[in-house]
Amino acid sequence: IxxxxxxxxxxxxxxxxxxxxxxxxxxxxxxxxxxxxxxxxxxxxxxxxxxxxxxxxxxxxxxxxxxxxxxxxxxxxxxxxxxxxxxxxxxxxxxxxxxxxxxxxxxxxxxxxxxxxxSVFEQDECVDVIAVTKGHDFEGVTHRWGTKKLPRKTHKGLRKVACIGAWYPSKVMFLVARAGQSTYHRFRSSFFKLIVNFRRLPLLYRKKLYRIGSGSDDANATTESDVTKKQITPMGGFPHYGIVKNDFLILKGSIPGTKKRVVTIRKLLMVRTSRRDLELGTLKMSIVVVLPYCVILCLYPYxxxxxxxxxxxxx
The missing domain is CATH 3.30.1430.10 (Ribosomal Protein L3; Chain: B; domain 2,)
Incomplete structure (x- = not known):
């Protein structure tokens, strides 16, 4: 176009x-x-x-x-x-x-x-992860904005904002915490790091990308410390997803969104020069132990x- x-x-x-x-x-x-x-x-x-x-x-x-x-x-x-x-x-x-x-x-x-x-990302590279967050429907100000709860004897509810503004200007300012839609918004998480260039695709973690794995490999969950031949899919499959058949990424930390939700990975807009972002990482423990503390992105080619x-x- x-x-x-x-x-x-x-x-x-x-x-x-x-x-x-x-x-x-x-x-x-x-x-x-x-x-x-x-x-x-x-x-x-x-x-x-x-x-x-x-x-x-x-x-x-x-x-x-x-x-x-x-x-x-x-x-x-x-x-x-x-x-x-x-x-x-x-x-x-x-x-x-x-x-x-x-x-x-x-x-x-x-x-x-x-x-x-x-062909896009490299080893030991920080990336941005963009996705729509998990929706929590209509929520009040205490859950949505973390405002302080009112005393016990407050009339007509405690989880409220007592004063929403002065008499003039005769409108509610946009800075005042109000009830409404909580999450299900487009969100960006920065500074994920790719650590190990493994198989065909990288696996991304929060701050570090630990591995690039192929879903067709029978030993895509094997590490240097745990040489047992096993796949990344746990017994019974991942909850609400199933069996990983394609290439996947492992990201350190969490990413926005629910299971099966599409995630966009992009290059960093700003170059990171800190030692924490430039260090070389090695996945030493078993993937089975790491899984509860990381996110695995299942990829399919564009x-x-x-x-x-x-x-x-x-x-």
Whole structure:
């Protein structure tokens, strides 16, 4: 997609899609896939066959000449997991580094190809984790904001805010603690660290990433201190998830969200230089012992779908 850069936002202009799109992505564009005619992107797919794909090449050339920012759309291969959900998660990822033609060539080369985490993150690297937190529905001020409870003899309740403001201004300020929706918000946790580059993908922990494991490996839970051949999945499977069949990450600490919720991992916005963030970590104890104190992210590759571009507007 091409964008004209306006003072407040980026204006989309053109789009280049891949020739073949999976059904799990097409599910995302329908409210009811079962009742639909399943005609999405059927006409667009013909552009790659007509005239040797000249119309698609023309759009790519427009991106090379006019764009300032190139992005790709990638979706998750959710059918590789044991979840009942069929709609893939769609995400826009910006391509950085090099000139605009290099970005377009790199993005176009990734069409219909999986992108692994090991090609993005490195060993001993800190990352940010973004997800929607676990929802606690409507809650009062004591639970939501941690305000002090009132004395026992308070009339009409103790878990309240006694005074919510002065007479004037005749409105309640936004700084006053009020009851309302608690959590189920987009939240960002910073500074997770990748420690051991293991198998194909990294495993991420809070502050440190301990291991990158492959779900198909029979010994993906083996450590230097515990050489027993075993898998990361405990007996009976993980509660509310099941068996880990794909690549996974182990993160130190906790991450926002419930089980099965999609989690976004990104590069740090600021470079960390402290000794705690730069130290090399080694997983010495058994994974079975570490599991209650860590988070395991089960990953499935992304497939690149489209090339998005931005251009400056000089008017």
């Amino acid at each position: 091409s964008h004209n850069e306006l003072p407040v936002a980026l204006n989309p202009k053109t789009t280049v899609w891949a020739s073949h799109l999976s059904d799990e992505l097409k599910h995302r564009f329908y409210k009811s896939w079962y009742r639909s005619k399943k005609k999405a992107f059927t006409r667009y797919a013909k552009k790659h066959a007509e005239d040797g794909g000249k119309s698609v090449a023309r759009e790519l050339e427009r991106i090379r000449k006019n764009c300032t920012v190139v992005c790709v759309l990638a979706h998750t291969q959710i059918r590789k997991t044991g979840l009942s959900q069929k709609k893939a998660h769609l995400m826009e990822i910006q391509v950085n580094g090099g000139s605009i033609p290099d970005k377009v060539e790199f993005a176009h080369s990734l069409f219909e190809k999986p992108v692994e985490v090991s 497939t690149t779908l489209l090339c998005r571009m931005h251009e400056h507007y000089h008017g």
